[in-house]
Amino acid sequence: MAATILLIVISAVFSQNFILVKFLGICPFLGVSKKVNSALSMGIAVTLVMVLATLVTWPLYTYIMVPLGIEYLEIIFFIFVIAALVQMLEKIIEKLSPALYRSMGIYLPLITTNCAILGVAELLLVADLAGVVPGLEAGIAMNLGFALLYALCAGIGFTLAMVLMGGVREKLEKLPVAKCMKGFPVTMVAASFMAMAFYVFSLL
Amino acid sequence: MNAKRYGKIAYDGLITNNATFKLVLGTCATLGMSTSAVNSFGMGISVTVVLLLSNVLISLLRKVIPNTVRIPAFIVIIATMVTLLRMVLEKYIPDLYDAMGVFLPLIVVNCVILGRAEAFASKNPVLDSAVDGVASGLGLTFALTLIGVIREFLGSGSFFGMQITDFKIGFFTNSAGAFFVYGICIALFVLITDRVEQARRAKRARELRRPAKDAPLPSVEAEREVN
Numbered sequence: 001m002a003a004t005i006l007l008i009v010i011s012a013v014f015s016q017n018f019i020l021v022k023f024l025g026i027c028p029f030l031g032v033s034k035k036v037n038s039a040l041s042m043g044i045a046v047t048l049v050m051v052l053a054t055l056v057t058w059p060l061y062t063y064i065m066v067p068l069g070i071e072y073l074e075i076i077f078f079i080f081v082i083a084a085l086v087q088m089l090e091k092i093i094e095k096l097s098p099a100l101y102r103s104m105g106i107y108l109p110l111i112t113t114n115c116a117i118l119g120v121a122e123l124l125l126v127a128d129l130a131g132v133v134p135g136l137e138a139g140i141a142m143n144l145g146f147a148l149l150y151a152l153c154a155g156i157g158f159t160l161a162m163v164l165m166g167g168v169r170e171k172l173e174k175l176p177v178a179k180c181m182k183g184f185p186v187t188m189v190a191a192s193f194m195a196m197a198f199y200v201f202s203l204l
Numbered sequence: 205m206n207a208k209r210y211g212k213i214a215y216d217g218l219i220t221n222n223a224t225f226k227l228v229l230g231t232c233a234t235l236g237m238s239t240s241a242v243n244s245f246g247m248g249i250s251v252t253v254v255l256l257l258s259n260v261l262i263s264l265l266r267k268v269i270p271n272t273v274r275i276p277a278f279i280v281i282i283a284t285m286v287t288l289l290r291m292v293l294e295k296y297i298p299d300l301y302d303a304m305g306v307f308l309p310l311i312v313v314n315c316v317i318l319g320r321a322e323a324f325a326s327k328n329p330v331l332d333s334a335v336d337g338v339a340s341g342l343g344l345t346f347a348l349t350l351i352g353v354i355r356e357f358l359g360s361g362s363f364f365g366m367q368i369t370d371f372k373i374g375f376f377t378n379s380a381g382a383f384f385v386y387g388i389c390i391a392l393f394v395l396i397t398d399r400v401e402q403a404r405r406a407k408r409a410r411e412l413r414r415p416a417k418d419a420p421l422p423s424v425e426a427e428r429e430v431n
Contacts, residue, residue, distance in 0.1 A: 020379060021379050022236070022379075023231075023232050023235040023236035023379065023382065024232055024236075024306075024310075025232070026231040026232045026235060027229075027231060027232070027315060030228065030231065072287060072290075072291065073287070074309070075283045075286055075287050075290070075309045075312055076280065076283040076284065076287060078309075079279055079280075079283050079312055079313070080280075083276060083279065113279075113313045113315065113318060114313065115232040115310050115313050118309065118310060118312065118313050119232075119306055119310060122306050122309050122310070123306055178391075179398075180391045180392075180394045180395040180398065181387075181391045184228050184387070184390050185387040185388065185390045185391035185394070186387070187387070188383045188384070188386050188387025188390065189383070189384060189387045189388070191383040191387075192380045192381070192382075192383035192384035192387065193380070195378075195379045195380035195382075195383055196375075196380040198379075199378055199379065199380060
């Protein structure tokens with residue numbers, strides 16, 4: 001059991017990192033990673049929404065949509081759930097803590113169309129845990145606990161990649177770069193080197 | 205007159221506002237699906253189909269949808285199109301369906317589609333929107349296929365699945381290679397379009413000055429906001 005949990009954590013955070021290995025959530029990775037602070041806020045917001053979205057979509061799919069035989073509507077249902085959730089969260093944070101809203105709330109509307117959220121909801125629909133965690137022996141059934149743990153760790157991995165990239169880009173801005181490489185290209189090449197580092201985890 | 209206008213829309217979608225290289229939208233699918241040329245071509249065509257259908261439908265409904273709820277309405281339309289596409293692919297092209305995996309439902313949140321809906325289809329007539337959808341889609345398909353061809357050739361020595369040489373550079377098939385090839389491709393695209401633009405400007409400066417006829421299309425910044 002402990003080994004299973006450890007493997008889920010390592011897999012979701014490092015070896016199957018959402019940004020650098022699975023290519024989910026690249027838009028905020030390129031758009032909001034100019035500063036470490038904003039990258040961290042965005043990462044935390046995404047992690048929060050990922051866990052909440054999984055908390056709603058996984059039971060919705062398993063206990064309502066599958067018995068009713070309407071699995072084919074999952075895309076429409078999920079995108080609605082995520083959009084509603086993000087709206088609700090934005091309002092709650094605005095009411096509870098204006099300071100937090102100013103630092104994090106502005107990123108929330110961007111999250112609705114974030115591949116990482118819909119991606120985690122879709123990925124977790126497998127019946128067998130080995131489907132999302134390579135290296136695990138088959139036969140461990142997926143349940144809500146594992147799904148939430150995976151979503152949380154995927155969010156942490158996302159935040160980690162965002163913050164690392166924020167640090168790299170803060171330095172990168174000060175360097176003289178060829179005109180055609182400015183902006184996205186040089187960021188992509190930097191991301192490529194980071195992806196190499198993360199690739200090592202999948203060889204373990 | 206009309207042909208010229210459609211030509212301008214198509215040129216904008218294909219080159220000036222190329223979704224992949226110029227606007228850098230829809231990057232997840234580009235990076236994730238470009239492991240082989242066939243996969244990236246399939247992904248590009250799938251996005252093009254969804255883009256065409258959603259652009260046409262949104263353009264038809266642009267006077268009916270209230271402005272305040274337009275984004276949710278667009279998303280529902282796009283999600284419906286993707287659901288239809290998914291069913292068709294599962295039935296008729298199961299190989300592509302398997303290869304696309306999680307990136308097939310993720311076409312819903314592909315920024316290119318919502319971006320075109322918001323910036324073009326919600327403001328323009330049906331035929332223009334259809335041309336714009338196809339042009340943007342083909343621009344994306346071209347870019348994706350290019351990245352796919354480069355990665356497949358360097359990574360496994362084949363071209364659209366045909367084995368050409370024996371060499372393999374593993375770097376290009378894994379995720380690091382995707383970022384690297386994409387970055388270099390954007391840089392080359394920027395370099396080439398800049399050179400062409402400079403040459404054209406120099407040529408125009410030599411000729412007599414004429415007032416610009418065409419008003420610029422919706423700005424790039426507005427689309428990136430949607431992201």
